[in-house]
Amino acid sequence: MNKKFVPILLWSMAAVYVLLMAELLFLREGGSLRSFNLIPFHTIQEYINVDGGMRRNAVDVNIWGNILIFVPAGIYAMLIGKSESLWPRLAAVALLSAAVEAGQYVLAAGAADIDDVILNATGGLIGITIYSVLKLGLRKQERVKLFLSLLSAGVGVPVLILSLILYAVNRV
Incomplete structure (x- = not known):
């Protein structure tokens, strides 16, 4: 493939990802919500313990959604830039997540929740791991x-x- 094509495709898809994330995280309809939680695992625990059992739908959407939406962020964090060091890339994903949560709070577009940052960073780590495994295999x-x-x-x-x-x- 043309050497110029791959970076153009990569940056184009990264832009699509950012636009879709912005739409999903900031432009949803359904009223304004401004709340925050700084207690780690509090919201996750609430989802698990509602009515003496798990609210499966809420758990799936909240937990898996927050993890999966940041898997590409981890992959793109590894693809963009020169260094392949894990910690700076994971820190960048966690900071991006914290910025999203702060933005949601300021814009009343969602609840700012430390659990979301933890779950998003987990997704980023999965993306970084996917990249690392591919790098080992493809060399x-x-x-x-x-x-x-x-x-x-x-x-x-x-x-x-x-x-x-x-x-x-x-x-x-």
């Missing part, structure tokens, strides 16, 4: 970038199209 940075660029396009383009369709349908 060359160029191959990893090509594979992840194509994977990002394969996932990102359909998600973008679906998001645009849902946006158009809900605006009618």
Whole structure:
């Protein structure tokens, strides 16, 4: 593949990811919400202990959603830049998550919750791990970038199209 194509595809898919995250995390309808929780695992514990048992739907959406949405952030954190050191990349993902939570609080677009930061950082760590495993298997940075660029396009383009369709349908 053309050496110029891979970085363009990679940056394009990263931009799509950022736009989809912004829409999901800041532009949802449903009223304003301004609350915060600084007690680690408090919200997760509440989800598990509601009515003496797990509220499975809420647990799935909150816990898995917060983890999965930041997996690409961990992958992109490893792809962008020169160093492949784990801790600075994980710290960057955690800081991004904290900034999102602060933004949600300021904009009354969601609850600012330390549990979300923990779950998002977990997702980022999973993304970093995926990158590291691919790097071991594919051995060359160029191959990893090509594979992840194509994977990002394969996932990102359909998600973008679906998001645009849902946006158009809900605006009618």
